[in-house]
Amino acid sequence: MAEKSxxxxxxxxxxxxxxxxxxxxxxxxxxxxxxxxxxxRQRVREAAEALRFTPNSVARSLLTRRxxxxxxxxxxxxxxxxxxxxxxxxxxxxAGRNNVFLCDARxxxxxERYHLNALLERRVDGIIVVGRQTDPRPSxxxxxxxxxxxxxxxxxxxxxxxxxxxxESGGKIATEHxxxxxxxRIAHITGDPQYVAAxxxxxxxxxxxxxxxxxxxxxxxxxxxxxxxxxxxAAALFEQYPNVDGVVCGSDQIARxxxxxxxxxxxxxxxxxxxVSHDNWEVLATGSRPTLTSVDANLxxxxxxxxxxxxxxxxxxxxxxxxxxxxxxxxxxxxSVRSRA
Amino acid sequence: MAEKSxxxxxxxxxxxxxxxxxxxxxxxxxxxxxxxxxxxRQRVREAAEALRFTPNSVARSLLTRRxxxxxxxxxxxxxxxxxxxxxxxxxxxxAGRNNVFLCDARxxxxxERYHLNALLERRVDGIIVVGRQTDPRPSxxxxxxxxxxxxxxxxxxxxxxxxxxxxESGGKIATEHxxxxxxxRIAHITGDPQYVAAxxxxxxxxxxxxxxxxxxxxxxxxxxxxxxxxxxxAAALFEQYPNVDGVVCGSDQIARxxxxxxxxxxxxxxxxxxxVSHDNWEVLATGSRPTLTSVDANLxxxxxxxxxxxxxxxxxxxxxxxxxxxxxxxxxxxxSVRSRA
DNA sequence: CTGTTAGCGCATTCAT
DNA sequence: ATGAATGCGCTAACAG
Numbered sequence: 001m002a003e004k005s006x007x008x009x010x011x012x013x014x015x016x017x018x019x020x021x022x023x024x025x026x027x028x029x030x031x032x033x034x035x036x037x038x039x040x041r042q043r044v045r046e047a048a049e050a051l052r053f054t055p056n057s058v059a060r061s062l063l064t065r066r067x068x069x070x071x072x073x074x075x076x077x078x079x080x081x082x083x084x085x086x087x088x089x090x091x092x093x094x095a096g097r098n099n100v101f102l103c104d105a106r107x108x109x110x111x112e113r114y115h116l117n118a119l120l121e122r123r124v125d126g127i128i129v130v131g132r133q134t135d136p137r138p139s140x141x142x143x144x145x146x147x148x149x150x151x152x153x154x155x156x157x158x159x160x161x162x163x164x165x166x167x168e169s170g171g172k173i174a175t176e177h178x179x180x181x182x183x184x185r186i187a188h189i190t191g192d193p194q195y196v197a198a199x200x201x202x203x204x205x206x207x208x209x210x211x212x213x214x215x216x217x218x219x220x221x222x223x224x225x226x227x228x229x230x231x232x233x234a235a236a237l238f239e240q241y242p243n244v245d246g247v248v249c250g251s252d253q254i255a256r257x258x259x260x261x262x263x264x265x266x267x268x269x270x271x272x273x274x275x276v277s278h279d280n281w282e283v284l285a286t287g288s289r290p291t292l293t294s295v296d297a298n299l300x301x302x303x304x305x306x307x308x309x310x311x312x313x314x315x316x317x318x319x320x321x322x323x324x325x326x327x328x329x330x331x332x333x334x335x336s337v338r339s340r341a
Numbered sequence: 342m343a344e345k346s347x348x349x350x351x352x353x354x355x356x357x358x359x360x361x362x363x364x365x366x367x368x369x370x371x372x373x374x375x376x377x378x379x380x381x382r383q384r385v386r387e388a389a390e391a392l393r394f395t396p397n398s399v400a401r402s403l404l405t406r407r408x409x410x411x412x413x414x415x416x417x418x419x420x421x422x423x424x425x426x427x428x429x430x431x432x433x434x435x436a437g438r439n440n441v442f443l444c445d446a447r448x449x450x451x452x453e454r455y456h457l458n459a460l461l462e463r464r465v466d467g468i469i470v471v472g473r474q475t476d477p478r479p480s481x482x483x484x485x486x487x488x489x490x491x492x493x494x495x496x497x498x499x500x501x502x503x504x505x506x507x508x509e510s511g512g513k514i515a516t517e518h519x520x521x522x523x524x525x526r527i528a529h530i531t532g533d534p535q536y537v538a539a540x541x542x543x544x545x546x547x548x549x550x551x552x553x554x555x556x557x558x559x560x561x562x563x564x565x566x567x568x569x570x571x572x573x574x575a576a577a578l579f580e581q582y583p584n585v586d587g588v589v590c591g592s593d594q595i596a597r598x599x600x601x602x603x604x605x606x607x608x609x610x611x612x613x614x615x616x617v618s619h620d621n622w623e624v625l626a627t628g629s630r631p632t633l634t635s636v637d638a639n640l641x642x643x644x645x646x647x648x649x650x651x652x653x654x655x656x657x658x659x660x661x662x663x664x665x666x667x668x669x670x671x672x673x674x675x676x677s678v679r680s681r682a
Numbered sequence: 683c684t685g686t687t688a689g690c691g692c693a694t695t696c697a698t
Numbered sequence: 699a700t701g702a703a704t705g706c707g708c709t710a711a712c713a714g
Contacts, residue, residue, distance in 0.1 A: 009486055011691060022701045027693055037699060054486075057462040058402045059691035062706045067399060069463075072443075077428045080624075087418045090445045094452070099459060102413070102443040104431045111435070118440060121398040122410075145350055145395075227628035253628055260630065283421075284624070287568035287594055289601065352707055363685045368709060378683060400707035403690045 010051035019047035030055070061123065070310060071101045071119035071127040073112065075153070079132030080281065081299060085151050088303020089128055092311075098125075109138070116140060126310040128303075129153070134164050134197045147313035151306040152299070154323045163306050165297035166325035167197050167278075171204025173330050174248045174276040174295050179212050181336060183246030183274055187217040189233040189258060190250025191225035198222060198250055201278060205248050217241045225250065230257020238265060249277040252284040255292050259335065275335040290334030297328050351392035360388035371396070402464065411651060412442045412460035412468040414453065416494070420473035421622065422640060426492050429644020430469055433652075439466075450479070457481060467651040469644075470496070475505050475538045488654035492647040493640070495664045504647050506638035507666035508538050508619075512545025514671050515589045515617040515636050520553050522677060524587030524615055528558040530574040530599060531591025532566035539563060539591055542619060546589050558582045566591065571598020579606060590618040593625040596633050600676065616676040631675030638669050 016026035021040060029036045029044035047053075061067040072089060074082050090100055101119060105112035119127060126146050131137045131153020139157035140148055154162030171188075178186050188205045191198045202220040209216050218241060223229045230253065237244060238261070249255035255277035259269055267273050269290055277285075280296035305326070313319040333339075357367035362381060370377045370385035388394075402408040413430060415423050431441055442460060446453035460468060467487050472478045472494020480498035481489055495503030512529075519527050529546045532539045543561040550557050559582060564570045571594065578585060579602070590596035596618035600610055608614050610631055618626070621637035646667070654660040674680075 012693095013691080023692075024694080024702075025700055028700090031693080035699060040699080052484075054458070054461050056403075056464060056691055058399055058408060058464050059706090060693075061399050062397075062403055062691080062708090063693055065706075069442075077424060077431065083418060083424060086443070087445065090418065090443060091447075094445065094447075094456070097459070099442050099444065099463065101410075101440050102427070102431060103440065104428065104435065106432075106435075115435070117395070118438070120395050122440065123397060123399050143393075227630075231630070253624065256628065281624075283594065283622075287597065289568070289572070353709095354707080364708080365686075365710085366684055369684090372709085376683060381683080397707055400690090401709075403692090403707080404709050406690075 009056075010048075010053045011056070012053070014051055015044060015048045015053050018051065019044040065123075067123045067125055068098050069101055069122065069124045070098055070307070071103060071115075071122075071124040072130060073103050073105065073115060073119070073127055074130040075105055075107050075112075075132050075137075077104045080279075081132055081152055081297075082130050084299035085130050085303035085306070088300035088305075089151075089307040090303075091300070092304045092307035120145070125314050128306050128310060129155070130303075133195055134167060134200070135195065147310055147319050149306045149309050149313075149319065151302055158323070159321050161309060161319045161321050162323045163302055163309070163326055164323060165299070165302065165328050167200035167297075167328070168204040168207070169325070170278055170295040170297070170328040171201035171206075171248065172208045173204075173328070174201075174278065175205045175208035176212075177276055177293070177330055177332070177336060178246035178248065178274055179208065179214075181246075181274055184214055185217050185241065185244050186214070186246040186248060187237055187241065187244050188220040188248045188250070189230060189237065189254055190220055190222055190248075191229070191254065193222035195225075201248075201250055217244050225253055227253045227257035227260070230254035230259075231261045232257075234258040234261035235265075238262075238267070244273060246274045247276075249275060252277045252279045252281045252288075252292055252294055255294070255335065256284055256288055259288060259290075270334065270336050270338055274337075276330075277335075280331050285331075285333065288335070290339070293333045293336035294331055295328050296331050298326065302326050350397075351389075351394045352397070353394070355392055356385060356389045356394050359392065360385040406464075408464045408466055409439050410442055410463065410465045411439055411648070412444060412456075412463075412465040413471060414444050414446065414456060414460070414468055415471040416446055416448050416453075416473050416478075418445045421620075422473055422493055422638075423471050425640035426471050426644035426647070429641035429646075430492075430648040431644075432641070433645045433648035461486065466655050469647050469651060470494075471644075474536055475508060475541070476536065488651060488660050490647045490650050490654075490660065492643055499664070500662050502650060502660045502662050503664040504643055504650070504667060505664060506640070506643065506669050508541035508638075508669070509545040509548070510666070511619055511636040511638070511669040512542035512547075512589065513549045514545075514669070515542075515619065516546045516549035517553075518617055518634070518671055518673070518677060519587035519589065519615055520549065520555075522587075522615055525555055526558050526582065526585050527555070527587040527589060528578055528582065528585050529561040529589045529591070530571060530578065530595055531561055531563055532570075532595065534563035536566075542589075542591055558585050566594055568594045568598035568601070571595035571600075572602045573598075575599040575602035576606075579603075579608070585614060587615045588617075590616060593618045593620045593622045593629075593633055593635055596635070596676065597625055597629055600629060600631075611675065611677050611679055615678075617671075618676075621672050626672075626674065629676070631680070634674045634677035635672055636669050637672050639667065643667050
């Protein structure tokens with residue numbers, strides 16, 4: 001591994017000394033300020049290079065009262081939805097001079113409080129709170145000294161700014177897609193009814209059906225976000241409604257299960273039954289046979305936007321407030337439209 | 342969202358003033374130093390509370406030359422393997438007073454250099470480099486002023502400390518598991534031969550077969566880490582060797598594909614053919630029918646260990662060097678042993 | 683036990 | 699164009 005440097009790292013003073021100038025001048029030279037002679041600047045640069053000088057941003061922060069850091073407070077990293085958001089945020093920051101502190105509270109509110117405090121002590125310029133469900137979560141409060149943006153899981157306080165995917169619209173476009181393909185006997189199999197996401201999507205589904213003047217085939221079937229439930233639900237569904245020709249699934253896992261059962265039943269996807277699902281989880285959607293048409297929540301964009309909102313806030317603008325529902329997109333694949341192979 | 346605090350945040354001086362003591366005393370009081378009268382301490386605490394004082398760790402860092410931060414430099418966050426490692430590291434740090442800077446270089450070495458520099462400017466106490474493959478990656482160099490640990494992807498410089506899963510042993514225990522079940526006609530279907538991981542596992546497989554005095558059914562089949570390849574390879578395999586009774590798969594995705602084809606062929610898993618795979622990717626392994634027996638790389642442990650090694654280095658110990666191959670574990674499920682349901 | 687003094691490394695006045 | 703001085707907020711050494 002890398003050697004532990006035997007002596008102190010070079011400071012601006014060392015550079016100044018070697019370049020034969022004052023610290024002030026050295027500072028100006030390295031920071032590209034105009035009021036410095038070109039040759040002086042060059043000398044300073046060379047001295048800095050020779051000493052492998054790395055400016056100490058800790059000292060700078062102390063002075064400027066800006067650390068250029070942002071805290072990312074998440075409930076759990078396992079969460080499939082946290083990562084893309086995190087990537088989006090990291091992406092937006094990575095381009096600039098900011099860095100992200102990652103804090104995983106492991107779903108424990110005590111630990112969250114603890115991490116929040118740590119972030120505040122570190123003088124982060126702002127905080128993004130990322131939840132793993134779209135259910136509202138407790139606000140961190142209004143009296144924080146830094147701006148906060150909530151991503152995925154909205155805050156339960158409308159004074160906060162929250163960004164979350166528009167799941168109702170997701171259920172809608174999924175259903176409209178099937179309708180546009182001429183399917184008319186459509187059912188909805190989805191996950192845990194405790195999740196707002198499940199209920200939102202179901203609402204979108206029903207709304208789209210009504211708007212088309214059609215009745216859904218049975219009530220939306222709620223249970224779990226698993227392949228197993230997809231298999232079981234599909235078996236029950238096709239027993240009761242053998243002529244269903246389209247299924248909107250609440251998740252890719254459920255869709256995989258549904259397709260599995262349909263194969264057992266000898267029904268062709270998409271010819272006999274077209275399937276649309278949610279989440280567009282790459283590994284599930286593209287590994288499936290046929291591949292899955294799925295609604296993508298564009299989480300990376302959501303993360304980017306969250307970061308951008310924070311930037312705006314840092315430059316003095318108001319962050320805004322309320323829950324913003326961000327657009328989702330349909331990704332069409334083989335489970336709804338037969339690919340010409 | 343949270344208000345931007347109108348005025349400066351309270352400083353230790355404010356606290357000292359309100360408590361009627363000097364800054365030094367206030368500092369000692371809050372830091373729990375012995376040389377302070379209990380009632381004084383109490384007064385200071387109350388003043389701090391009243392002012393909602395949050396110590397500025399930036400100032401403290403400047404003085405102590407320790408930031409209590411660690412950089413986590415990763416190639417790409419999408420990577421399925423990065424997250425658990427990251428969780429492990431965050432876990433190990435989260436317990437203490439440390440925080441993690443997350444940097445995603447997006448697979449770009451320029452950006453990696455850029456991030457590395459940023460981390461150094463921020464005076465992180467150490468760095469963990471996480472790659473997405475077990476193939477060796479370029480060292481960051483020996484002349485860094487902070488300790489570095491490489492996780493998952495080992496450094497190509499033996500002077501660095503690298504932690505990576507023992508994939509050869511993974512191939513071995515997977516195979517031995519099938520052998521212990523009495524299977525004797527075993528084949529190996531795996532991923533991209535460019536990956537060291539694929540070759541290592543294959544070596545483990547062959548070694549275990551030889552050790553048992555058996556010949557593998559055909560050469561290990563290399564191609565891609567996808568379900569599609571699993572399906573295709575299985576079809577080819579069982580055409581040529583219809584009596585295969587066990588398959589070691591290079592990944593859970595491949596295993597899913599293999600099982601898919603076996604169902605088409607009317608072969609029962611695990612009765613006719615037992616399957617073992619690698620990665621133990623929860624969503625794939627438990628969603629499968631039957632569920633997948635899979636080799637888990639214990640990546641979270643790996644991340645934790647990496648963090649711990651860094652700690653040791655920070656306390657002056659030598660980090661050590663060389664590539665350390667960490668133990669992997671077999672998780673037994675329904676694809677190799679019929680569950681009594 | 684408490685207060686005074688002295689920086690940590692840097693960017694910014696304000697002189698020169 | 700350059701440099702001396704100041705202080706960001708805190709802790710450590712020392713003196714009382």
